[in-house]
Amino acid sequence: MQLSDGSLLCFTKSAYYAFKGRELQWYRPGTDFPLVSSWQAKNGAIYLGGDQGTGVRVFSGEEALANNEYLTLLKGYTVSHILEDRQGGYWFTTTQDGVFYSPGLNYRVYGRAGGLPEDNITALAAGRDTIVAATRQGQLFWLSQQP
Structure with missing residues (x-):
């Protein structure tokens, strides 16, 4: 190829x-x-x-x-x-x-390479301009939907 x-x-x-x-x-x-x-x-x-x-x-x-x-x-x-x-x-x-x-x-990948402390994300919630991700340990992270 x-x-x-x-x-x-x-x-x-x-x-x-x-x-x-x-x-x-x-x-x-x-x-x-x-x-x-x-x-x-x-x-x-x-x-x-x-x-x-x-x-x-x-x-x-x-x-x-x-x-x-x-x-x-x-x-x-x-x-x-x-x-x-x-x-x-x-x-x-x-x-x-x-x-x-x-x-x-x-698509965009959010994980350790993008600044999250771990790759095991167990929940997502959508806000008006953001996405909130939660880890198994209960940590919350706000992810941007903008490039």
Whole structure:
């Protein structure tokens, strides 16, 4: 798979490799994902479609792929092809239930990387301009809905 910056990603059953020209930039061994399809979105996100009901793994970019940091979509489905259309909508073909369409996949992840003290959030409440999140220990955090 060639990325927008010219890097080349190579996927095997045992590892993922990234090359810039002929130079190996990084590799990640021990992949457990039965890859069927791949796509790089206009925003740089990398989508990997999997076999055997593994769904789609969405990586925010090449660094997230190298670190195995992803969001899973369509778990339970084998995703045979991924496409982003001109309007920013996403199309996912499956081997068992046809085609899925989403008009957009804009999302933000709030967790330790974003300043929360932990990732185990047990409750949410919506206010007029904010979202309040609660941890298992009862700590409350106000999250901005603005970028």
